[in-house]
Each structure stands twice: as C-alpha cells, then as structure tokens.
Amino acid sequence: GAGVSQTPSNKVTEKGKYVELRCDPISGHTALYWYRQSLGQGPEFLIYFQGTGAADDSGLPNDRFFAVRPEGSVSTLKIQRTERGDSAVYLCASSLRPDLSGANVLTFGAGSRLTVL
C-alpha cells in the first residue's frame, strides 16, 4: 500500500483480556518495527523484524507481549492478560533499507490506541 496501515485505530478492552493489533507495512519494505507511545512521551522501541524473523525483541516489556510476521509482510502484536498500564498508542513502522551503511528511514503508521479499563 501507499503507507503503513494499522488496525484497529482504537481498541477498548477490559483488564485481563487478550488483544491483537495488526500492521500492514509498505509493500516491499523488508523491515518492520513496533513502538509504543504513552501520552506526552516519545515512541519506545518494542521489537524489530527483518523478514519473518524477530531480529531484536529486547523492548518487549514482559512475556505477555508477543509479535509475529509469518509471511514477511503483515505483522500482529499480541498482548495477553492486558493490564491498565498497557494503555498506549502502539505504532508500527517499516523501512526499505535496514542496514547501517546508509540512511534507514522509518515510515510510521497512525497507530492503534489501546485503552485497558
């Protein structure tokens, strides 16, 4: 697609429920990133995929968070047993050229706003 698409744009759930957030990156972009943004803060890195594999998941806060990218395109961020502290905007980004020999520009989606009651 023309941009990074994220669904749903808004999700309200109850504490303890399971949530899935979807990201559809720009066609042809091999790298995909998930970031989390709390109110009034900058985005915080969660996980990075190169192709189908998670190259770096060091930002996932705990084992309730998991992400997949089975075919190297669409990715799903999964959150189990949601807690109120998980409330935030979850941003997805993709990039065409993920290597340190040049400029690696990330294109962000508009995000999925998660509210845990």
Place this chain on the structure above:
Amino acid sequence: QQPVQSPQAVILREGEDAVINCSSSKALYSVHWYRQKHGEAPVFLMILLKGGEQKGHEKISASFNEKKQQSSLYLTASQLSYSGTYFCGTERAGGTSYGKLTFGQGTILTVHP
C-alpha cells in the same frame, strides 16, 4: 538512555525561526527527526548520519555534531503547518539492530498567525 531535547516547548509567530536541540550521552550512528501532529503518525523530516550524510525534506535543515553527540533542527520562516511535536530519535553506533531508535521526550512547537 533517552536523548534530551530542548526546549520542551516553543511558541512562534508565522515567519519566525526556531532551533530544537537533541543531546545524547551515547556514541551515535545517526539522528532522525520526526514531526507528529495530535492523533497522527510521526512524519519523517531528516536523517543525519555519522560521517556527514544527510537526507530529508528540502525546507528542513539540521546539523549533527559527532564529537558532542548533539543534533539541532533549524526551522526557518515558520508556517502554521509547522505546529506539532518534534521528536529526535537516535541510533547507537556499533549496534546491529537497524532502525532501533531511542526517542527524546519531544518539543512542542506552536505557530500562531
């Protein structure tokens, strides 16, 4: 560790200039600048790489002092559309996770007519 941005907020009238600074305590490979409007995606403005390469929009200029690990974004002849929150994101030198950015806390820019 999060880079530090200054100022936290700035208010301008149309046509005025502003400088936003970003400072890191870590050795950097690159600095990225984004602008985000409320409820929208962060939009890429500029990337500055160690060694001097830059890429970004024509009307945006920025600098990267590799020795001090500091970057500045220069906004000249501001327009109403420049309003938003500006974030710098830093990529550490020697890392292997490409695109793993650490963002500052943001600078809120408001441009009035």
